[in-house]
Amino acid sequence: MAHHPVTSAEIAIHGDHLDNSKVARVKGIAFFIALVGTAASLYLLFLAPEKTRGSFAYSWLFAFYFFLTLSIGGCFWTLLHNVSNSGWGTSVRRTFENLGSTYPWMFLFGIPLLFPQVQQYLYEWMNIQRAGHGNVKEHLHHVDHLLYNKYWFMNLPFWYGRVIFWGLGLSLVIIGLRKLSTAQDTDPNPGTSRLLKARFHSTYTLIIFALTITFTGFDFMMGLDYKWFSTMWGVYLFAGSALNSMAVIILVCAWLKSAGHLKHVTSGEHFHIMGKLLFAFTVFWAYITFSQYFLIWYAGITEETSYFLIRNTGNWNIAMIALVFGHFVVPFVILLQAWLKKNPKALSIMAAYTLCMHVLDHYLITIPERGISLGNIKPEVFGEIQVAIPGAFWGDILAFVSIGAAFVFFLLRAIGQHSLYPNRDPRILESANLSN
Amino acid sequence: MSTTRKRVYGYLAEFKSASALYKAAEKIRDSGFRKWDCYSPYPIHGLDGAMGMKRSILPWFVFFGGMTGTATAFALAYSTQVVIYPTIVQAKPANIFTIPAFFPVMFELTILFSGFTVLFGLLALIQLPRLNHPLFASKQFHRATDDGFFIAIEARDPKFNPEKTRSLLAEIGGDNIELVEEEDA
Numbered sequence: 001m002a003h004h005p006v007t008s009a010e011i012a013i014h015g016d017h018l019d020n021s022k023v024a025r026v027k028g029i030a031f032f033i034a035l036v037g038t039a040a041s042l043y044l045l046f047l048a049p050e051k052t053r054g055s056f057a058y059s060w061l062f063a064f065y066f067f068l069t070l071s072i073g074g075c076f077w078t079l080l081h082n083v084s085n086s087g088w089g090t091s092v093r094r095t096f097e098n099l100g101s102t103y104p105w106m107f108l109f110g111i112p113l114l115f116p117q118v119q120q121y122l123y124e125w126m127n128i129q130r131a132g133h134g135n136v137k138e139h140l141h142h143v144d145h146l147l148y149n150k151y152w153f154m155n156l157p158f159w160y161g162r163v164i165f166w167g168l169g170l171s172l173v174i175i176g177l178r179k180l181s182t183a184q185d186t187d188p189n190p191g192t193s194r195l196l197k198a199r200f201h202s203t204y205t206l207i208i209f210a211l212t213i214t215f216t217g218f219d220f221m222m223g224l225d226y227k228w229f230s231t232m233w234g235v236y237l238f239a240g241s242a243l244n245s246m247a248v249i250i251l252v253c254a255w256l257k258s259a260g261h262l263k264h265v266t267s268g269e270h271f272h273i274m275g276k277l278l279f280a281f282t283v284f285w286a287y288i289t290f291s292q293y294f295l296i297w298y299a300g301i302t303e304e305t306s307y308f309l310i311r312n313t314g315n316w317n318i319a320m321i322a323l324v325f326g327h328f329v330v331p332f333v334i335l336l337q338a339w340l341k342k343n344p345k346a347l348s349i350m351a352a353y354t355l356c357m358h359v360l361d362h363y364l365i366t367i368p369e370r371g372i373s374l375g376n377i378k379p380e381v382f383g384e385i386q387v388a389i390p391g392a393f394w395g396d397i398l399a400f401v402s403i404g405a406a407f408v409f410f411l412l413r414a415i416g417q418h419s420l421y422p423n424r425d426p427r428i429l430e431s432a433n434l435s436n
Numbered sequence: 437m438s439t440t441r442k443r444v445y446g447y448l449a450e451f452k453s454a455s456a457l458y459k460a461a462e463k464i465r466d467s468g469f470r471k472w473d474c475y476s477p478y479p480i481h482g483l484d485g486a487m488g489m490k491r492s493i494l495p496w497f498v499f500f501g502g503m504t505g506t507a508t509a510f511a512l513a514y515s516t517q518v519v520i521y522p523t524i525v526q527a528k529p530a531n532i533f534t535i536p537a538f539f540p541v542m543f544e545l546t547i548l549f550s551g552f553t554v555l556f557g558l559l560a561l562i563q564l565p566r567l568n569h570p571l572f573a574s575k576q577f578h579r580a581t582d583d584g585f586f587i588a589i590e591a592r593d594p595k596f597n598p599e600k601t602r603s604l605l606a607e608i609g610g611d612n613i614e615l616v617e618e619e620d621a
Contacts, residue, residue: 290536290539293536294536294539294540297536298537300526300528435481435482
């Protein structure tokens with residue numbers, strides 16, 4: 001039981017603001033790395049020798065989509081908080097919103113993927129369609145009947161339209177919700193109208209979220225092999241996204257708390273709930289991942305099994321087995337303990353560990369495709385099909401560090417912009433006195 | 437009237453509210469009693485802490501119950517599907533690497549065995565079902581299912597003392613303090 005109930009006297013009336021000068025150094029370094037890294041990446045994507053361009057396109061896609069899942073997850077937790085009329089999360093809601101607000105920025109890193117110069121190494125179906133020169137359907141009818149049947153969905157104008165919608169739609173949603181929330185911090189008569197408004201607008205926009213996480217996964221990742229399909233794909237990516245954005249939220253909250261912020265409004269109880277969500281989504285991820293594997297393995301359909309054949313060939317197999325234990329068995333057993341979830345430090349270690357496993361997960365989603373696709377698309381440049389391209393992982397590291405630094409920069413920037421918790425939310429005391 | 441002496445179960449005291457019960461529980465815990473219990477119409481958050489209750493051993497039962505389920509399912513599926521009667525479907529091999537096919541059964545039996553251990557382990561630990569409880573002899577005790585908050589301290593507690601325990605209960609705010617005696621069999 002807590003010592004004494006938190007009262008309104010202990011809520012910072014003008015908000016709890018991060019001292020921006022304290023993070024200025026980190027922010028500056030992150031910005032610098034992001035700037036230099038992105039410049040180098042653009043060179044590698046567009047101007048370097050073709051062999052490098054081809055393999056780096058995959059590096060960029062991996063890093064871009066990895067960080068996009070974290071931002072999308074921030075939007076998800078914001079929407080879920082609002083729509084479920086949740087009381088517990090009010091103290092940490094601003095962190096959800098801050099993480100979500102990196103989405104528009106992180107989506108900008110997908111711009112290189114809109115250029116045919118990059119697409120030609122990633123999306124074979126686009127090459128086949130571009131070879132049609134105008135009369136695409138007729139061309140497909142002759143060369144690839146599968147693409148002919150998929151044409152209503154997999155065609156370039158629709159693809160571009162969709163991608164623009166994924167970029168704009170969820171950005172508007174999260175910017176709007178965050179504005180609504182932060183405007184309350186300084187309102188002398190806060191009232192409940194914003195609360196109800198946020199709840200209402202989170203209902204139908206949750207559909208935009210669901211479409212975004214599902215179909216960015218289809219358009220950017222599943223499209224890497226146009227013959228392959230999985231009905232679990234969207235849910236699979238969602239599970240990883242919700243899990244790891246919660247890991248980021250835990251890390252941010254634990255950091256803010258250790259820096260003396262979020263006083264009175266968060267306690268071990270909040271970390272306990274966030275830890276339980278981390279645990280729940282660890283199980284959910286395993287459930288969905290196994291379901292996908294199981295269905296494909298059982299059915300044994302050629303188009304579907306290719307995904308796991310590629311990823312269980314050579315050393316990829318070790319990584320896949322490591323994923324089973326590292327992403328599920330180990331965190332499952334560790335996160336079972338209640339004391340650990342109530343302890344911000346111990347939970348942060350698990351959150352950081354979960355994020356490392358997410359890197360492995362997304363590496364295995366994107367990268368094993370590289371050696372196969374490049375050898376398929378341009379054997380005269382990239383050589384025969386191979387399990388992995390030697391030396392290409394340096395590009396993966398560069399892309400990951402560049403976009404990661406940008407992610408850190410935009411997240412810190414968002415955290416520093418407003419109060420760290422919604423200090424005038426009508427539910428702030430309910431949340432501060434949480435007991436579970 | 438019967439001349440046989442009745443066995444004393446202990447003292448029963450009523451408290452005005454959930455918070456009064458909570459505070460009283462903390463004081464009884466601090467006076468070192470072991471054999472006593474709180475009775476309330478609804479669950480009270482944190483009362484286990486106020487009573488100084490130790491963590492239940494049940495999770496360990498459930499853990500081993502669940503493990504037994506996993507092992508049982510694996511043994512069942514492996515011995516029938518691989519050893520005794522290998523079923524070849526779509527040219528898939530029948531060996532230890534077909535373990536994904538056994539996962540649903542392993543998962544389900546883990547849940548089933550865990551569920552059984554929870555239910556029967558809990559019943560064993562709280563000694564249910566039982567036909568009667570000595571406190572039912574009290575005329576006021578039925579209110580514990582309606583609007584009464586009670587604490588009962590058992591006479592078999594080593595710290596129990598007919599006078600001192602009674603005055604302790606009165607001191608911490610207990611009303612209608614009653615010495616409950618077991619009914620004749």
